[in-house]
Amino acid sequence: MITLRLSLMMFLQFFIWGGWFVTLGTYLSNTLSANGGQIGMAFSTQSWGAIIAPFIVGLIADRFFNAEKILGLLHIVGAVLMYCMYQANDFASFYPYVLAYMIAYMPTLALVNSVSFGQMVDPSKEFGKVRVWGTIGWIVAGLMISYVFSWDSAQSIADGMLKNTFLLCSVASLMLGVFSFTLPNTPPQSSGKAVTIRDILGLDALALLKDKNFFVFFLSSVLICIPLAFYYQNANPFLTEIGVENATGKMTLGQVSEVLFMLALPVFLNRFGIKATLVIGMAAWVVRYALFAFGNADEGLFMLIVGIALHGICYDFFFVSGQIYTNSKAGENVKSAAQGLITLATYGVGMLVGFAVAGAITDTYTMETGAHSWQQVWLFPAGFAAVVLVLFAILFRKEKVNADA
Structure with missing residues (x-):
C-alpha cells in the first residue's frame, strides 16, 4: 500500500x-x-x-x-x-x-x-x-x-x-x-549538526578536482550542458515548426529510451569501463544534433525519431554514469558533497549558460518571417559537443569504476 x-x-x-x-x-x-x-x-x-x-x-x-x-x-x-x-x-x-x-x-x-x-x-x-x-x-x-x-x-x-x-x-x-x-510521516533528517553554506554547495568535494581525471570529467560535464540546453529549449518548437504531427507525444520516446538504457548501463560500465561509456554518451549528442540538422518531417522523419530515441544514451551514458563515477571517486565523508557539487555545476551553472547560448543562437538564425534556419541552429550544439568529446577522449585516462559503487 x-x-x-x-x-x-x-x-x-x-x-x-x-x-x-x-x-x-x-x-x-x-x-x-x-x-x-x-x-x-x-x-x-x-x-x-x-x-x-x-x-x-x-x-x-x-x-x-x-x-x-x-x-x-x-x-x-x-x-x-x-x-x-x-x-x-x-x-x-x-x-x-x-x-x-x-x-x-x-x-x-x-x-x-x-x-x-x-x-x-x-x-x-x-x-x-x-x-x-x-x-x-x-x-x-x-x-x-x-x-x-x-x-x-x-x-x-x-x-x-x-x-x-x-x-x-x-x-x-x-x-x-x-x-x-x-x-507517511517523514521527519527532518538532520542529526542536529548545523548545516552550513559550505555543506550545501558541496565545497568539501573541491579537493577531488586535484585529480586530473576528475577535473577533466567535471569540466566536460559543465560544457556538455550547453548542447543539452538546446534540446530542452528547442526540440519541441523545432519539431512543431517543421510540421511533425503529435510532436510532444513522439518526444516521449526519449523517456522510454531512458528507461531501457538505464537497465543496460551497469552491464556496459562494468564491461567497457567509464571512459568508453562517457565517450559514447557525448558522441550520441553529436549524432543526435546532426540528425536534427539534416532530418525533416517527410522522408527524413526517421532521422528525427532516431534523434529523439538517442535520449537514453545521451542522458544515461553521460549524466547517470557520471553520477556513478563521482560516487566512486569520493570518499565516504564527501559523497553527498560531491554529488551536490556536480549537480550545482551542471544543472545550475552549466545549464544556465547553456540556455543563454541556445537563446542567442536561436535568435541569430531567426528569419524576418519568424521561422528559423534550424539546420544552422542544430549544427552549433553538434559541433560544440564534438569539440568537448575530442578534448575528453584525449585528456581522460582509462579508469576502472564499479557500477555498484
Missing part, C-alpha cells in the same frame, strides 16, 4: 513537469511572441531553481519540517503560480511566475526522494520500482497533450490552446499538494 502511494506521488511529480516544460518553448514563441533570448530566460529558471533548491532543502526542510508537509505546501503554492502562468498574456507578466514556480518546484525533486527513502528498508532495491513511475508520468503527460487533447497541433497552437497545459498542471499540482499531506 505504501509503495502504491509513493508510486502515485512520483507519477504526479513528473507528470506536472512533463506536462508543461516540454512545450514551453513552442508556447512562448507562438502564443506570447517571445524571442530566443526570452525563451532562454524562461528555461533558465530551471537552473535558478536548481541553485536555490539545496538552500530550501538543506537549511529548512532537513532541519525543521516533515518532508511530506513541505512537499505539500510547495505544490499547493505551485498550483497557484501555474494558474497565474495560465492567465499571463505576455512574456513580461509570465516570467516572474515561471521563475517563482521553478524555485518552488525544484526542491520537491529532493523531497519526493526523501519521502520515498524514509519508507524503504533497502532503497537500492526498492527505489527504482517507485522512481520509474515518475518517468511514466512524464510519458503520459506528453501522450495526453498530443493524442488526447491535440493541444500541439498546428491549428491548436494557432488558437492558443497550448496554454491549457498550465491549467492541467495546476490541477495536478493541487492534487499532489493535497495528497502529500496524507503521505
Whole structure:
C-alpha cells in the first residue's frame, strides 16, 4: 500500500513537469511572441531553481519540517503560480511566475526522494520500482497533450490552446499538494549538526578536482550542458515548426529510451569501463544534433525519431554514469558533497549558460518571417559537443569504476 502511494506521488511529480516544460518553448514563441533570448530566460529558471533548491532543502526542510508537509505546501503554492502562468498574456507578466514556480518546484525533486527513502528498508532495491513511475508520468503527460487533447497541433497552437497545459498542471499540482499531506510521516533528517553554506554547495568535494581525471570529467560535464540546453529549449518548437504531427507525444520516446538504457548501463560500465561509456554518451549528442540538422518531417522523419530515441544514451551514458563515477571517486565523508557539487555545476551553472547560448543562437538564425534556419541552429550544439568529446577522449585516462559503487 505504501509503495502504491509513493508510486502515485512520483507519477504526479513528473507528470506536472512533463506536462508543461516540454512545450514551453513552442508556447512562448507562438502564443506570447517571445524571442530566443526570452525563451532562454524562461528555461533558465530551471537552473535558478536548481541553485536555490539545496538552500530550501538543506537549511529548512532537513532541519525543521516533515518532508511530506513541505512537499505539500510547495505544490499547493505551485498550483497557484501555474494558474497565474495560465492567465499571463505576455512574456513580461509570465516570467516572474515561471521563475517563482521553478524555485518552488525544484526542491520537491529532493523531497519526493526523501519521502520515498524514509519508507524503504533497502532503497537500492526498492527505489527504482517507485522512481520509474515518475518517468511514466512524464510519458503520459506528453501522450495526453498530443493524442488526447491535440493541444500541439498546428491549428491548436494557432488558437492558443497550448496554454491549457498550465491549467492541467495546476490541477495536478493541487492534487499532489493535497495528497502529500496524507503521505507517511517523514521527519527532518538532520542529526542536529548545523548545516552550513559550505555543506550545501558541496565545497568539501573541491579537493577531488586535484585529480586530473576528475577535473577533466567535471569540466566536460559543465560544457556538455550547453548542447543539452538546446534540446530542452528547442526540440519541441523545432519539431512543431517543421510540421511533425503529435510532436510532444513522439518526444516521449526519449523517456522510454531512458528507461531501457538505464537497465543496460551497469552491464556496459562494468564491461567497457567509464571512459568508453562517457565517450559514447557525448558522441550520441553529436549524432543526435546532426540528425536534427539534416532530418525533416517527410522522408527524413526517421532521422528525427532516431534523434529523439538517442535520449537514453545521451542522458544515461553521460549524466547517470557520471553520477556513478563521482560516487566512486569520493570518499565516504564527501559523497553527498560531491554529488551536490556536480549537480550545482551542471544543472545550475552549466545549464544556465547553456540556455543563454541556445537563446542567442536561436535568435541569430531567426528569419524576418519568424521561422528559423534550424539546420544552422542544430549544427552549433553538434559541433560544440564534438569539440568537448575530442578534448575528453584525449585528456581522460582509462579508469576502472564499479557500477555498484
